[in-house]
Amino acid sequence: MIKTKFDYDKYLRKNTLPHIWCPGCGDGIILKALLRAIDKCEYPKDDVVVASGIGCASRLPGYVDFNTIHTTHGRALTFATGIKMFKPRLKVIAISGDGDALAIGGNHFIHAARRNIDITMIIFNNYTYGMTGGQYSPTQPLGTYSTTTSFGSIEQPFDACNLAQAAGATWVGRSTSYHAVQLEKFIVSALKHTGFSVLEVITNCHISFGRRNKMKSPVEMVKYQKEKAIPIRSAENMSDEELAGRFKTGIFLENTDKPEFSSEYRKMAETLKTK
């Protein structure tokens, strides 16, 4: 059970609140899960860095009392990479939306995964560009509607978890803003992993995505998450027809064998010094 008396204030910059997220948005649930997870990991506040790009999700660093940096669209991971390489002892978390992480910043995503740099990336996937009013996104499911796909999207969406695994990330998982308890556990696991960890969180934007896809209230969107999410194990026994239109949740990959980039870099530097 979630502790009901968790002291969020300890981690929030109260002068920056209220946040900008719409009532009913899932992003706040992810924010709270992140704070509980960081608390559970017992990281000192000053050892945590939260970096973000642009978009609704990317506003998160402004609200949390860690070292935070809100940067340019799609580039959270590049800034995070610089931070991690300079101060490897810091716990670096990159916050991104689906557009930020996989469209404009897609290049950095695959390269961070390829290097296996010790950054935890949380992708807030709401299938849309919520902040600008609901344009199509690279994760938007086939056939769904947005302001720029008036007849339904015909573009194949990215599966962020498949992409992360294929590109070389060593911890990959997916949860939703409905599964708040699981979400917190997954964030803890991702944070404790050494290497590039990618947690995709399906979150709800009823304003920009839901309204155009017959889910105009947050309740309908949360129900969607509840009904469409299939734990990996349950999915194993399901046919492709049964899985159509649903998404798997769980930890897809946890690989501790692959060397982590920032420590390899230090090792190399040490070797060269002794030469």
Add this chain to the structure above:
Amino acid sequence: MRQVLEGSMAVSDGVRMVEPHVISAYPITPQTHIVEHLSKMVADGNLKSEFIMVESEHSAASVVLGASACGVRTYTATASQGLIYMEEVIYNIAGMRLPVVLTVANRALSAPINIWNDMQDAMAIRDTGAIMLVAENNQEAYDMHIQAFKIAENPDVMLPVVVNVDGFVLTHTFEIVETIDSIEKVREYLPPLDMKYKLDVDNPYSFGTLGEPSVYMESRYNLYNAMNLSKKVIVEAAREFKNMFGKFHGALIDTYKMDDANTVIIAMGSVIGTIKDAVDELRESGKKIGVLKIRSFRPFPEDEIVSALRNVENIIVMEKAVSPGKGGILSVEIRDTLYKNKMASINVNGYILGLGGRDITPKNIYDLVVRAEREENVDGKFIGLRRLE
């Protein structure tokens, strides 16, 4: 037809009238409405264009570059960070001499992130080789887009045209706009694009190929000349537009109550409207004051500015951009123009206002005029700061 249109709608409706073949854009506040309206027009069958969605502004600009190189009419729009992300491609579009039209819904630059209006984004692409026009109101934004294609596609010019429309102040406000009813008339004004050099399998050309030291400078020189030649074309485009559609907002510049003015306020964009109101008020109290609106920032209308300022004693330059380490940008160019033309004795005061959406009110302008009377040749002075002043 007279309609009440949001600035974004005026822009997209103006673009609809020229029937671009390819439109590509990426969402960014406060531009998004423009391409959203265009996307709807395409989806509804009211505009026969290829609407291409992309994963970044860099890609949007690249898509229109590619399409334009094939010899078709292309359009994109962006703002702020999106514009500076496009900058690499804009240099290429200009260098390849492609007549792309691009709208910028002017907005401040990061950091800190700010979505509100100023003109720092436009100033950041000043030297790309794109023609830069600035609209004062929604009507002008509508008309200017039709003119922009005519200017860009002129065989003597063949350069991208950036149309600057103040973010929010224009893009998100509604004004009465008189739109053109007859698309045939627009087709007459703007004939189909016929590019001499394009990607064509029957008559192949290369674009952007390595320009060695032996040829690069000449290619830049040609671009430079084309920019100078475009002055004449911009004037013609405005004049011809007036003859056909009855609307005129000035050509390279526009002037207001300048005939007997000894003090002139120079600015560009939507703030001109506020300045005109303030000037009306100030004239009632006996001040001989006028307004010079820069309509074309690139090419910079030196001759027109010189003849407009011949009998002026004081100049106030108001700008929503700044060059840290120097001062104003427009003010420096005005001073340079005066100096070159032996008019350096005119007192020019350059002020920075309205960055990141800070309001510019008529009162700011009254205060500025009073202030300018006792100041001499100041530059880069920030007006309306909350604490530091």
